[in-house]
Amino acid sequence: MPATFHLRLLLAATLAFASHAVAAPAPADVLDLYGTPANAEDRSFNIFFDAGAWHGYSLPAAADAGSGFSGPFVHSLGAGRWVGRRMAEVALKDAASGTPVALREVASHAWPGYLERRFEGDGVRLRQVLYFADARRALVRIELDATTARTLDIAVEAEPMLAPGDALALRDDALVQTFAGSDEALLTRLQMDAGRMPPQQDRQGHRFASAAPLRLQPGQPSTLVLEQYLSAETGTVVPPIADEPARWRDNRARWDGYLRAVAASHVDGVPDEVAQRVAVKAVQTLIGNWRSARGDLHHDGVIPSYSADYFNGFWAWDSWKHAAALAWFAPELARDQMRAMFDYQAANGMVADSVYLDAKENNWRNTKPPLAAWATREIHRATGDAAFVAEMYDRLVRYHRWWFAERDHDRNGLAEFGATDGTRIAAAWESGMDNAVRFDDAKMLANGEGAWSLDQESVDLNAYLYREKLDLAGLAEVLGKRDEAAAWRRDAGAMKQRIGTRFFDAAAGWFFDARLGTGERIGVFGSEGWTPLWAGLASQAQARAVIATMLDPARFATPMPLPTLAADDPRFSPVKGYWRGPLWLDQARFGVEALRRYGQAGEADALTARLLLAADGLAAQAPMYENYDPTTGKGYQARNFSWSAASYLWLLGIGRE
Structure with missing residues (x-):
């Protein structure tokens, strides 16, 4: 039998790690991140993602005994599925008697940027912290501390969920899980203070077990680090994690930056602790939906929601709104969100409705309302980044002009929502308000090859286009293009008059869409009616009437x-x-x-x-x-x-x- 195996103690690093976690910058459990998957497609509970990762985890459901975490859920496999029910479950036995050490859960929490679990057993304490080192790598730091001297056998176990055609294989000191129909692979390995333990595999799952007992002494915690790395290709060579404490410090610094940026959240009439809690939840939601460049997505971005199986990509209208918010706490992600959509801008200036890991699925039947210049200006307002404005300006101009070239049926300087394939459903999608009442009686009109319009001009679309002219003027000024800025403002002034005349009904006191040809206003009181006020184009009299109805x-x-x-x-x-x-x-x-x-x-x-x-x-x-x-x-x-x-x-x- 080999000599007793001692884990080399990294006490200073362990204590530094613990001290960071104790000084939490925000409340725990802002989101309920508890759940155990009943099947591979289970989306009934919330999942922890971070750092652009395509794989995520949860705290096990309260009734699900045992240590470790639920997962991982791999979002890049089709619409996403669980490939593991449990990972990082720690099993301890007394080395002399072989008696299992029962672990009692003391606390489990979801903090901003990490999950934490604490357990106690006979003479031993266990702490587990799961966080993301980067977009591909999740780490679980496992700390064992004794209250009395103990000599223990330790195993770290996992329960994978294999679909038909999936496979598990041992590779050197790691276990590799591959997936049917995908080039991706999930690599799992364990590092100890004195080296790594090779995995073992059986029918139930896999485990990492110490070859010899671990001696624990009070006040001398021992540390293990479990790593899961999601690679885009099966044969990827993955170097082991280096300087894990530095990765943790980077994680904390990043999240501290996010939370400082929203610390001033306040609304009159709302307790500040509620405002702060909602702000933290909003940051967690956006960062939880962050996905890194992968496949045919050439830049990072934020998906609409991981909780729905149909939102596994980036959407244009969503992207502009995401970027405008991200600019204030995650500006580089905001820039990449814009780039991810414009990576696929068509030669005629159109931007796709949505883009995916597989570009063959990109939706070119329609686009979405024009808020890209507004989002770019928000990024500049937050960062002062003129280089990004220069990068985006010509693309934004081409997209703006596309609307008037492809979606202005009667060439009167006011645009309509439409489609490239002539279908009514795609035209409604282009509005972003898929089944809005105002479109119930709309019909399609051909503008040219691959260009169709609804037979109504929409007030919100034209208010957005008016605002976009002003935003383009502001961006042109950043670049020193004063003549272009002046031209954009002249265009906006002319459009402002057309919008006020065409869409405002003085008797009703509301802005409505208008039918092409007759000019008849479509008398549906919808949220599009206040868009001219948001854009700043309504007169004071018009605004008073609209506000009274609001x-x-x-x-x-x-x-x-x-x-x-x-x-x-x-x-x-x-x-x-x-x-x-x-x-x-x-x-x-x-x-x-x-x-x-x-x-x-x-x-x-x-x-x-x-x-x-x-x-x-x-x-x-x-x-x-x-x-x-x-x-x-x-x-x-x-x-x-x-x-x-x-x-x-x-x-x-x-x-x-």
Whole structure:
């Protein structure tokens, strides 16, 4: 039998690690990150992702005894699936008697940027911390500390979930899990203070076991580090992690930076601890949906939500909103979010609706509303990065001009939503408001080859385009292009007059879409009606009329205010209506910003407080939802929705002018 195996103690590093964790910068468990997968497709609970990783983990469900963590969930495998039920489960036995040491859970927490578990047994304490060192590598630091001298056999175990065609293989000191139909591989290995332990494999899973007993003494903690590395190619050679304590310090520095950036979150009428909690949750939501460049995605970006199996890519409209929020706490990710969409800009200037790991799936049937220049200007406002403005400017100009070349059926300088394939559904998707009531009777008109428009001009689209001209003027000035800036402002001035005349109904006091040809206004009171106020193009008289309707409890001042359709509309469907009544935070944010722009700061604060306090579970552990019932505050559709998080950050004052 080999000599007793001693783990070389790294006491100083261990104590430094522990001291960082104790001084937590934010509350724990802002999101409920507990769950154990019942099957490979289980998305019924929240998952911890960070650093752009495509694999994630959770704290095991409360009834699921044992140490370790649930996972991993690999998001880049199709729509995503669990490839492990449990990892990093620690088994201890008395070396002399072989008696298992029962571990009692003391605490489990989800902190910003890491998961932590603590256990106690007979004469021993166990602490596990899971965090991401980078986009491909998750680390679990396992600390063992004795309250009395113990000599123990130790094993670190895992329970994989293998789909047909998946395989497990031993490679040197690591275990490699491969996946049917994919070039990706998950490498797992364990490092000890004195070296690494090779894995063992059996039918139930795999384990890393010490070849000889571990001697623990009080006050002399021992450390192991379990690593899981998700590679894009099966044969990737992965060097072992170097200087793990430095990786932890980097993680803490990054998260401390995020949290400092949102520390000033405040809303009148909302307790500051609630505002802070929501701000931390918003950051966790956006960073949890961050995915690194991989496959045909050439830059990092933020997906809409990992909780829905249909959101495994980047969407244009979402990306612009994500970038505008990220600019204030993760500016390089904000820049990459923009680049990821413009990597695929077409020769005619169009930007795809959505892009994916496999570019063959990119959706070119439609684009999304034009907020890219606005997002770029937000990035510049947050960072002062003129080089990024120079990188994006010509691309933004081409995209802006595409709208008038491909989506202005009657060439009157006002655009319509449309599609490249002539389908009504793709044209509605292009609006971002897929099933909005205002489009119920719309028909398609051909503009040219691969270019179709709805037979109605939309007020929100043209308000966005007006605002984009002003944003392009601002970006041109950053680059010293004064003549171009002046030209953009002249164009905006002319468009402002057209919008006010075409879309505002003085009798109704609202901005409506208008039918091509007849000019008939489509009298649906929807959230698009306050977009001209957000853009700053409404006259004071127009704004007063619109604001009166926005503040009417029977229409838009619902318990959770500013829904997408007036509550007195007979077609109002606040639960399952999608864009036919539920509240979407981006539209509510634009509505609040509209109120502020026209001098209604008090009303804006009051509505903001209700948006925070009326959302079910927002101040507790509930995730941020895709949309909400404006009458009850109950969340619906996808959980952990990124643009809801982005909107809440602005409502909390982050990045607000």
